[in-house]
Amino acid sequence: MKQTEIISLSVAELQEKLNQxxxxxxxxxxxxxxxxxxxxxxxxxxRRLIARLNTELSKRELQ
Structure with missing residues (x-):
């Protein structure tokens, strides 16, 4: 999964993808x-995908 695909996901989708x-x-x-x-x-x-997903979730929480 590329970074552009991760950015386009919603928060709920990010959390679901992270858990999966x-x-x-x-x-x-x-x-x-x-x-x-x-x-x-x-x-x-x-492992790197999980890190990317965590980073994107953290970034969205700060905004």
Whole structure:
């Protein structure tokens, strides 16, 4: 998900996407600790997406 797509989302959509991403991230981490996943870069990509979503939510709270 690109930054322009994140900016165009509403606050409710951002929170929903954040919760969904956090759940997926936790699942990937658990799966990867048990047995290696095909593409471990997915973990880094999801972590960065979560950071972008958190940043956008914080930015909107300040405005």
């Amino acid at each position: 991403s956090k759940k997926t991230y936790a699942d990937l981490k658990t799966t990867h600790s048990i047995s290696p996943i095909q593409n471990p870069l997915q973990i880094r990509t999801l």
